[in-house]
Amino acid sequence: MVAPEAQSQQEELRNYVDGEWVDVNGDDGQTVLNPATGDSLGTVPFSDSDDVNATVERAQEAFEDWQSAPVEQRIQPLFRFKTLLEDHHEELAEQLVEEHGKTFGEAMGEIRRGIENVEVACGIPSMMQAGNLNHAAPQIDESANRESLGVFTAITPFNFPGMIPLWFLPYAVATGNSFILKPSEQAPLTAQYLFELIDEAGFPDGVVNLVHGSVATVNTLLEHPGITGASFVGSTPVAEQIYETAAENGKRVQAQGGAKNHAVVTESTDIEYAAEKVFSAACACSGERCLALDIAVVEEGVYDEFAEAVVEQAKNATVGYGLDDETTIGPLITAEHEQNVRNVMQTGIEEGAEVLHDGRDVDVDGYDGNFLGPVVFGDVTTDMVIQQEEIFGPVLGLVPVSDFDEAIETVNSTRFGNAASLFTDSGHKANRFKHEAEAGNLGVNVGTVAPMAFFHFGGRKASFFGDLHAQAEDMIEFYTDKTIYIERWPDQ
Ligand code: NAD
Numbered sequence: 193m194v195a196p197e198a199q200s201q202q203e204e205l206r207n208y209v210d211g212e213w214v215d216v217n218g219d220d221g222q223t224v225l226n227p228a229t230g231d232s233l234g235t236v237p238f239s240d241s242d243d244v245n246a247t248v249e250r251a252q253e254a255f256e257d258w259q260s261a262p263v264e265q266r267i268q269p270l271f272r273f274k275t276l277l278e279d280h281h282e283e284l285a286e287q288l289v290e291e292h293g294k295t296f297g298e299a300m301g302e303i304r305r306g307i308e309n310v311e312v313a314c315g316i317p318s319m320m321q322a323g324n325l326n327h328a329a330p331q332i333d334e335s336a337n338r339e340s341l342g343v344f345t346a347i348t349p350f351n352f353p354g355m356i357p358l359w360f361l362p363y364a365v366a367t368g369n370s371f372i373l374k375p376s377e378q379a380p381l382t383a384q385y386l387f388e389l390i391d392e393a394g395f396p397d398g399v400v401n402l403v404h405g406s407v408a409t410v411n412t413l414l415e416h417p418g419i420t421g422a423s424f425v426g427s428t429p430v431a432e433q434i435y436e437t438a439a440e441n442g443k444r445v446q447a448q449g450g451a452k453n454h455a456v457v458t459e460s461t462d463i464e465y466a467a468e469k470v471f472s473a474a475c476a477c478s479g480e481r482c483l484a485l486d487i488a489v490v491e492e493g494v495y496d497e498f499a500e501a502v503v504e505q506a507k508n509a510t511v512g513y514g515l516d517d518e519t520t521i522g523p524l525i526t527a528e529h530e531q532n533v534r535n536v537m538q539t540g541i542e543e544g545a546e547v548l549h550d551g552r553d554v555d556v557d558g559y560d561g562n563f564l565g566p567v568v569f570g571d572v573t574t575d576m577v578i579q580q581e582e583i584f585g586p587v588l589g590l591v592p593v594s595d596f597d598e599a600i601e602t603v604n605s606t607r608f609g610n611a612a613s614l615f616t617d618s619g620h621k622a623n624r625f626k627h628e629a630e631a632g633n634l635g636v637n638v639g640t641v642a643p644m645a646f647f648h649f650g651g652r653k654a655s656f657f658g659d660l661h662a663q664a665e666d667m668i669e670f671y672t673d674k675t676i677y678i679e680r681w682p683d684q
Contacts, residue, residue, distance in 0.1 A: 202232065202233070202234050202235075203224075203233060203234030203235075203381060203384065204234060204235060205234060205235065205236045205237060205380055205381070205384055205404050206237075206404075207239060207243060207247065207401070207402055207403050207404060208387045208390070208391065208400075208401055208402040209246065209247045209250055209398075209401050209402075209403070210250040210254070210397045210398045210401070211391070211395075211396075211397030211398065212397075213391075216237035216238070216239050216240075216243055216404060217239070217240055217242045217243045218237055218238045218239050218240035218242075218243055218405070218409075219240075220237070220238040220406070221235050221236055221237040221238050222235070222236055222238075222377055222406075223235055223236075224236055224291055224377075224378070224379070224380060224381060225526070226290050226291065226293075226561070227291075227292070227293040227522075227523040227524065227525055227526065227561050227562045228293055228512075228513040228514065228515075228522065228523045228556075228559050228561035228562075228563075229513070229559055229560070229561060230560055230561060233290060233291055233381060234381065236377050236380045236404050237404055237405075238377070238404065238405045238406045238408065238409055239403045239404055239405040239409045239412075240408070240409075240412075241408075241412045243403060243405075243409075244403060244405075244409060244412040244413055244416060245412075245416070247372055247401050247403050248343060248372070248413075248416050248418040248419060249418065250397075250398040250401065251343040251370040251371070251372055251398055251399075251401055251418075252342070252343055252370070252418050253398055254370045254396060254397060254398025254399045255340070255342055255343060255368075255369065255370045255398075255399075257396070258340075258365075258368055258369075258370060258396060258399050259339075259340040259368040259369070260368075261368070261396075263316060263317045263320065263366075263368075264317065266316070266365065266366055266368060267313070267314050267316055267317070267366055269365075269393045269394050269395045270310055270313055270314050270362055270365070270366060270393075271314055272392075272393040272394060273310055273362075273389060273390060273393040274307060274310045274311060274314065276389040276392055276393055277303065277306070277307045277310065277389060278307065280385070280389060281300065281303055281304075281307075282300070283385070284299075284303050284354055284382065284385055284386070285299035285300045285302075285303055285354075286299070286515065287381055287382050287385050288302065288303070288353060288354050288379075288382045289514035289515050289522070290381070290515075291353070291379045291380075291381045291382060292350065292351070292353060292379050292382075292514075292522075292525065293478065293514055293522040293523040293524065293525060293561070293562070294476075294477045294478065294480075294514050294522050295514040295519050295520065295521075295522050296514055296515055296517075298476060298477050298514070298522075299354070299514070302352055302354050302355045303354045303355070305355045305358075305642070305645070306354050306355040306357075306358035307358075308644065308645035308646075309355075309358045309359055309362050309363070309645040309663060310358060310362045311645065312362075312363075312645045312646050312663070312664060313362030313363045313365075313366040313667075314362075314366070316363075316366035316367060316668075319665065319668050320338050320366075320367060320668055320672065321338075322335070322336035322337055322338050322674050323335065323336050324336065328678075331680050331681065331682055331683075332678060332679065332680050333678075333679045334676065334677070334678050334679070335676075335677045336674045336675070336676055336677070337674065337675050337676075337677055338367070338668070338672040338673070338674055339672060339673050339674075339675055340367055340368030340369050340671070340672060341369055341420045341421065341444075341671065341672065341673055342369060342370075342418075342419075342420035342421075343369065343370050343371070343372065343418055343419050343420055344360070344364045344369050344370075344371050344372070344419070344420055344421045344422070344423070344444075344671060345371070345372040345373070345374060345413045345414075345419055345421075345422050345423070346359075346360040346361065346364075346371070346372075346373055346374070346422070346423040346424070346425075347374045347410050347413070347422065347423070347424045347425075347426070347434065348373065348374070348375050348376055348383075348425055348426075349376050349425050349426040349427075350376035350378035350379040350480075350525055351379075351477065351480045351481060351482070351525075351584075352481075353375060353376060353379040353380070353381075353382040353383060354382045354386065356425050356662075357373050357375060357383055357386060358386075359423075359425070359649065359662040359663050359667075360373075360423045360662065360667065361373060361400065363667035363668065363670075363671055364667075364671050365395065365399055365400055367667075367668060367671040367672050368672075369420070369671050370398060370399045370400070370401070371399070371400050371401065372401045372402070372403055372413065372419075373387075373400075373401070373402050373403070374403050374404070374405055374409055374410060374413060375402070375404065377404065377405065377406050378525055378526065379525070380404055383402060384402070387400075387402045410434070411437065414434065414437045414438050414441055414443070415437070415441050417441075419443060420443060420444060421438075421443050421444030421445060421670065421671075422434065422438045422443055422444070422445050422446075423445075423446050423447075423662065423670070424438075424445070424446070424447040424448065425447075425448045425482075425662070426448075426449070426450075427449060427450045427582075428449035428450040428582075428608070428654050428655070430449075431447040431448060431449035431450075431656075431657050432447070432449070432654075432657055434447045434657075435447040435657035435658065444670060445657075445658055446656075446657075446658035446659070446660055446661065446662070446670060447656070447657040447658055448482070448649070448651050448655065448656055448657075448661070448662065449608075449651070449654055449655050449656060449657065450482065450582040450608065450610075450654070450655065451482040451483070451484070451582055451608050451610035451611065451651075451655050452486070452487070452579075452580065452581065452582050452606040452608040452610075453483060453484060453485045453486065453487070453608075453610055453611040453612055453613075453631070453641075454485065454487045454488070454489050454602065454603040454612045454613075455469075455470045455473065455485040455487070455488045455489065455612070455613045455614075455615065455639075456488075456489045456490075456596075456599045456600075456603060456612070456613070456614045456615065456616075456625065457470070457488055457489070457490045457491065457494065457498050457615045457616075458491050458494075458596065458599075458614070458615065458616040458618060458621055459491045459493040459494050460616055460617045460618050461494075461615040461616050461617055461637075462615075462617075463494055463497050463498050463501055464501055465615070465637075466498065466501075466615035467498055467501030467502045467504070467505055468501075468505060468639075469613075469615070469637075469638070469639030470485055470488050470502065470588065470613075470615070470639065471502050471505035471506065471566075471588060472505075472639050472640075473485040473613070473639035473640045474486045474488075474566075474586070474587065474588040475506075475509065475520075475521055475566050475586040475588070476640065477522075478521055478522050478523065478524050478564070478585065478586050479533075479583065479584060479585045479586040479587060480524065480525060480584050480585070481640075482610055482611075482655070483610065483611050483633065483640050483641055483642055484584075485588075485611070485612075485613055485639065485640075486583060486587055486588055486589060487572065487579055487588075487589045487590075487591060487602075488502070488588060488589070488590050488591070489591045489593055489599045489602045489603060490590055490591065490592055490593065491593060491594075491595070491596070491599065492592050492593065492594055495590070495592045498590070499548055499568075499570055499590055502548075502549075502568055502588060502590070503548050503549045503568055506549040506551065506565075506566040506567075506568050506588075507549065508520075509521050509551070509565065509566050509586075511551065511554045511556055511563050511564070511565045511566075512556050512559070512563075513556070513559050513561070521565070521566060521586055523559075523561040523562040523563045523564075524562040524563075524564055524585060525562070526562060527562050529562070529584070529585075530562040530563075530564055530585075533564060533583055533584065533585030533587070534552065534564070536577060536578060536581070536583050536585075536587075537552065537567055537578075537583075537585075537587065539577045539578065540569050540572070540576060540577065540578035540587075540589070543576045543577065543578070544571070544573075544576075545569040545570065545571060545572050545576060545578060545589065546569065546570040546571045547567065547568075547569060547570075548568040548569065548570045548590070549566065549567065549568040550565075550567055551564065551565020551566045551567055551586065552564065552565065552567060553565070564585060564586060565586065566586040566587070566588070567586065567587050567588075568587075568588050568589075568590070569587070569588070569589040569590065570590045571590070571592065572589035572590060572591045573591065574591065574601075574602055574605045576589075579591065579602075579605070579606070580605075580606050580607075582608070596621055596624065600624065600625070600628050600629060603629050603630070603631070604628075604629065604630045607653055607654040608631075608653055608654050608655045609630045609631045609632060609651065609652030609653030609654070609655050609656070610631055610632060610633060610650075610651050610652075610655035610656075611631050611632070611633040611634070611635070611641040611650075612625075612629045612631040612633075612634055612635070612641070613634070613635035613636070613637075613638055613639065613641055614629075614634075614635070614636050614637070615636075615637055616636070616637070622636045630652060630653060631650070631652060631655075632649075632650025632651040632652040632655065632656065632661075633649070633650040633651070634650075643663065645663050645664060646663075646664050647663065647664055648660075648661040648662065648663050648664050648665060648666040648667075649661050649662045649663045
């Protein structure tokens with residue numbers, strides 16, 4: 193056990209507005225449960241339109257000064273925030289395990305990925321520069337200047353409650369905008385903790401704000417004329433709807449959606465290595481990841497060997513509470529989601545997939561949470577629901593294919609395009625994969641295709657609605673507009 197005493201006190205969550213913790217006006221809310229124990233961790237209130245309006249107003253006022261604060265001044269609170277995140281790394285990870293369920297190691301990795309974005313945003317003085325050209329025309333010098341734009345919001349999902357807010361927040365404020373986070377109501381405590389550190393880091397009042405809430409809160413934000421732009425990460429149907437609503441209301445918008453990711457395993461690869469990476473990529477964070485590789489497309493010559501190797505991986509998995517050292521797969525976020533995953537698994541069986549490993553009857557001693565052991569399906573075909581739809585659970589389906597053409601067709605057979613990975617020692621196949629696989633994050637001999645913070649996070653097809661992605665350079669583009677400045681100084 194990492195920290196048995198890590199159980200949170202009951203939290204009454206509050207918004208963080210204009211540099212202060214404030215009670216929420218809205219009457220609705222919901223209980224946040226520890227998915228491993230079923231214990232209540234607190235209550236998250238849902239902000240109503242009065243809460244949202246007051247927050248946007250404060251953020252607009254803060255923007256007036258913040259946009260023209262010297263850039264060196266703007267990054268100082270981010271440096272302090274980075275140090276505080278390092279100092280509280282373990283406590284944040286424990287909080288994350290308690291409300292989300294992933295393992296402590298996974299939570300530590302998630303927070304690290306978030307910190308990396310703060311680090312990259314500290315480079316804004318260089319990254320925010322635009323181009324210039326002297327003598328662009330006779331007696332004319334011309335330059336492009338980036339301007340901050342106003343108040344931005346980000347609406348984030350439950351599955352990375354520590355990292356995903358940091359895909360946006362550091363870049364928004366470093367570029368001179370003010371920012372409002374609406375975290376997932378299913379896992380809001382990590383965001384609350386992040387804002388305790390934000391408070392300590394000393395951003396000017398109103399520059400960084402937190403509003404808790406649900407659907408109505410999001411819609412008020414998207415329709416508010418004081419909001420310049422919105423970032424969204426979540427499921428595809430909601431992403432599509434957010435994209436439309438924000439665009440209809442004249443806002444910049446980027447909306448990242450759900451996924452169905454494939455690993456391709458060719459005959460010329462190290463099968464043990466591929467099995468270990470693919471199984472981990474499918475089942476880490478209980479499969480609740482937009483980068484989960486939950487379908488392995490396997491060339492027939494190595495299908496049996498690969499199937500045996502992944503089943504071995506599944507047998508070695510330990511399902512349990514994420515704060516227990518030996519746990520490799522934690523619980524699912526809610527009992528309702530667990531039931532949904534079980535239903536899709538049942539559909540897979542009814543559609544004729546072969547169950548090679550069945551973890552559905554898992555029993556976790558001492559805990560009564562939303563536990564589900566890993567399930568490995570064999571003989572999956574492209575038309576099956578388990579091959580087409582996002583499951584978001586610890587499931588891996590194996591699709592046998594006769595050649596590489598069929599493998600690429602299978603990768604491209606769904607409406608999603610978030611990630612795909614190839615396991616091979618063939619440079620020729622890797623080159624084809626790079627050009628033909630329709631996904632925004634591609635890997636070769638890599639399990640989880642997660643870009644570092646200094647690259648954008650890709651996504652195509654129904655996995656992404658918009659033009660500019662999260663992280664790095666794309667965020668600078670999203671949070672600024674470039675004005676052109678043309679000078680002519682004729683000779684006297
Ligand atoms: P979700 O779509 O249910 O919720 C995401 C956010 O949207 C939450 O803050 C929620 O309050 C809000 N929301 C939910 N329904 C809404 C509605 N009808 N109108 C307005 N707002 C609404 O997603 P989730 O279950 O929290 O997260 C899991 C999903 O996120 C998966 O599909 C996963 O693939 C996806 N995801 C994608 C990426 C990516 O980079 N593409 C990253 C992480 C997660």
